[in-house]
Amino acid sequence: MELDHLSVIYRGPLSSCNYACPYCPFAKHTESAAEHAADARALARFVAWAEAQPFDLSVFFTPWGEALVRPRYQQALARLSRLPHIRQLAIQTNLSSSLKWLNDADKSRIGLWATYHPGEVKQERFLTRCAELDARGVRYSVGVVGKKGHFEDIEALRAALPTHVYLWINAFKVGAGYYSAHDLTRLGAVDPLFEVNTRRYRTRGLPCGAGETVISVEGDGTARRCHFIERPIGNIYTQDVRELLRPRPCSRASCECHIGYVHLSELDAAQVYGDGLLARIPDPAVWADRERLEAYLERAQNLQAT
Numbered sequence: 001m002e003l004d005h006l007s008v009i010y011r012g013p014l015s016s017c018n019y020a021c022p023y024c025p026f027a028k029h030t031e032s033a034a035e036h037a038a039d040a041r042a043l044a045r046f047v048a049w050a051e052a053q054p055f056d057l058s059v060f061f062t063p064w065g066e067a068l069v070r071p072r073y074q075q076a077l078a079r080l081s082r083l084p085h086i087r088q089l090a091i092q093t094n095l096s097s098s099l100k101w102l103n104d105a106d107k108s109r110i111g112l113w114a115t116y117h118p119g120e121v122k123q124e125r126f127l128t129r130c131a132e133l134d135a136r137g138v139r140y141s142v143g144v145v146g147k148k149g150h151f152e153d154i155e156a157l158r159a160a161l162p163t164h165v166y167l168w169i170n171a172f173k174v175g176a177g178y179y180s181a182h183d184l185t186r187l188g189a190v191d192p193l194f195e196v197n198t199r200r201y202r203t204r205g206l207p208c209g210a211g212e213t214v215i216s217v218e219g220d221g222t223a224r225r226c227h228f229i230e231r232p233i234g235n236i237y238t239q240d241v242r243e244l245l246r247p248r249p250c251s252r253a254s255c256e257c258h259i260g261y262v263h264l265s266e267l268d269a270a271q272v273y274g275d276g277l278l279a280r281i282p283d284p285a286v287w288a289d290r291e292r293l294e295a296y297l298e299r300a301q302n303l304q305a306t
């Protein structure tokens with residue numbers, strides 16, 4: 001099969017974090033030396049695989065914890081960023097680590113999905129890191145979990161961040177009725193796309209790029225369509241990945257996570273995010289165009305929510 005480009009969402013075994021957010025469902029593990037070594041081997045194998053592919057690649061690291069505090073992940077990103085066939089690299093991070101590794105990276109290809117965690121870090125410190133990214137010319141988005149109790153922090157963060165930085169809010173999904181109409185208006189004033197994340201979309205049978213233009217890969221090479229569909233589609237180390245890709249309708253009843261539903265054909269999120277899709281950074285031209293943003297909100301609204 002001819003393939004121009006593939007996005008790979010990589011999640012290795014690493015599952016520790018230097019923070020302890022009460023709302024975090026994972027990252028409660030402390031790795032042994034042997035587990036760190038296994039994670040390092042898996043990462044090195046993945047980087048070697050990425051280097052060897054004959055088509056363009058974008059890679060999004062979505063660790064079970066915080067990976068960017070580990071020099072091996074910093075070096076892997078820097079190394080991948082310098083490869084000519086890498087289009088975009090993104091990583092979810094709490095932005096607590098040193099950013100010196102960016103000195104060795106091709107910054108034009110890097111986008112950071114930086115999440116601010118109130119209670120774990122002072123907002124000033126987080127903002128200092130954001131300012132450092134701006135000074136280095138690195139693209140990033142900033143996000144916060146929209147938990148009640150975070151609202152003032154979120155608004156203060158919006159006021160303090162430069163206007164060119166997108167501040168997204170992930171809905172705290174604990175069941176219907178968590179947000180009042182006033183809450184929705186308040187959070188929507190900070191993140192105009194917030195309402196898109198408040199829904200759980202009814203996705204069974206809908207065309208989705210997961211498994212065709214984007215796949216999720218584990219440390220041992222197991223490939224899945226996305227993080228949310230358990231059934232593997234193959235293994236990138238024992239098979240030619242191009243043979244694993246084909247259009248498929250979603251087999252799950254619903255999809256509620258941004259890193260999943262943005263690949264739904266009917267949502268066409270790429271129209272808003274462009275090459276910032278993986279790091280959740282909207283295309284500045286679209287961001288400035290109210291009509292195109294409204295069209296995206298409308299497409300999301302037309303997708304049936306559960």
Ligand code: SF4
Binds near residue numbers: 018019024065066094
């Ligand atoms: S920073 Fe992220 S991975 Fe770490 S505890 Fe908080 S939510 Fe979990």
Ligand code: SF4
Binds near residue numbers: 208261264
């Ligand atoms: S809609 Fe979500 S769950 Fe379904 S295939 Fe796409 S990413 Fe996976």
